[in-house]
Amino acid sequence: MTILCEPAAGAGQLSPAAGSAVVTAADLAEAGRLLAADPAELLVVVGPSIGLDDALAFAEALRVDRPAAGVVLVREALDVVVLTQALRAGVREVVARDDRTSLADACARSRALSAQVTGVVPRPRAEERRHGQVITVFAAKGGCGKTTLAVNLASVLAAGGARSVCLVDLDLAFGDVGICLRAEPVRTIVHGLGMLGHVDVTGASSLLTACRPGLSALLAPVEPGDAERIPASLVGELLAVLPTMFDFVVVDTPSAFSEHVLAAMDASHHHVVLTTPDVPSLKNLRVTLDMLDLLSYSHDIRSVVLNRSDSKVGLTMDDIDRVVRSDIRAHVPSSRDVPISVNKGNPIVLDQPRHPVSEAIARFAREHVLAEPVAAAKSSKRWFR
Known part of the structure; x- marks a missing residue:
């Protein structure tokens, strides 16, 4: 009733x-x-x-x-x-x-x-511990659709409960994952401060919010000032534990190379770097790729995704290729249905699975996430930081 x-x-x-x-x-x-x-x-x-x-x-x-x-x-x-x-x-x-x-x-x-039971995620038994992949979604310029891609990619990977996925909102000051999924932020990452130095499966489970079958989220703080309280070491500890609980951990990041973002990059098996077909975004993408090279992250774990790829803005694909100098693994078209799905709080891959945007994201997940072997762990470049 x-x-x-x-x-x-x-x-x-x-x-x-x-x-x-x-x-x-x-x-x-x-x-x-x-x-x-x-x-x-x-x-x-x-x-x-x-x-x-x-x-x-x-x-x-x-x-x-x-x-x-x-x-x-x-x-x-x-x-x-x-x-x-x-x-x-x-x-x-x-x-x-x-x-x-x-x-x-x-x-x-x-x-x-x-x-x-709201916000409670079952804890795996020791014999059920997973070796999940961490996927970090990054864009050096805001407004590229990074959170939308992260939310929809996580939803595709969850496949209605066929796989277990955790979506981590690492945009600590202005995170929108909770709004995009209409998730109730009863517990957020800030509640993990008391676990710093000894995060385990039990503690990590207590921070999660159940959103959809197979999909849970670690939400960003909602109170002003809480973002500054969270150290990068807590992010590193959580990203070491969460892959033992989930098949995939998708990390949505802010548009800046912070200590928190670099901690996620260090823990990742796959870097998804997003851009759009405009000169400022492409310039920032080129800087991002050069920075990842400087930090010695492997090219093999990197995927460049072009969002709003069909926008008529005076740039040809040859122009884009000359700037990127890297394979573009997914072309996601633009559509007014995307912001509509965001406002409804239902990812477009679930709301309209046959939509061209949904099919592009699903194809990327199928060909470049699910089909590729897990990469070896990367060495941290903390001396550079």
Whole structure:
């Protein structure tokens, strides 16, 4: 059963999308009484007529009192500020009032997460420890679509639960993985500070958030100032433990060579370097490749991906090849459907698996990640840093 908190005038429109067994509540006080009367209830849909501040306070209290229960918030329209506030308060997903399909999908995902107990990732037994691959996605210029590629690549590799994947948001100050997946940031990497020096499987598991079947995430901090508290050594410890728990660990990075990024590069079996067909991005790509060479990272573990490859911006492929001087292993086309999927919080490879963007990312994963052997560990160049 689902509790739909919305006055009767609007409840009738939302009720069909909320599920087959729905009980309505005119306000949050009544929703609270219904929750108290049914300890097994795990989903509350808060309609657009309920004030935002009241809805966020309700979600924040519910996260503490009943952590397995989820809140799906319905608003008249999606707004980035509202999305951020909702995630901080513990709301599972935010959907637009007129998008009944997204509401039904959000309710289904929330019930699935509740069934797993929110944010709890099963710990592998010693005999089940994996030797997973670490894949770091990097672009030296912001706006290239790096986070979108990382999220979709991780979703492709998870294959609906066929493989286990952890997506690490290493953009500690401005990470967007949580928003892209509508993941509730109850625990983030900042909660690992107390484990520094002795991170193990149990500790790493406690930091993860379950997002989709087979896909978990280690989210970036949400509070201002927390990013500066996280040392690169913690990143190194986590990236040593996570591959023993997952088949693949995909790391989304900020657009700068920091100590944290270099720690991820050191731990990686595959570097995915992203660019777009414009002069500033290509210039930064050339600097990035030269830096990776200077740090003696192997060419064999490197893949250059050209995003928005079909953009008509006055550059030919010959122009791009002259700058890159390296094989481009994937051409991902541009599409307005990509930002739409981001706003919906559902990766395009899951939302539209036959879309040209989805097929390009899936082909890259199939030919250059799944098909290639795991590379040997790299030597660290900390003397240079």
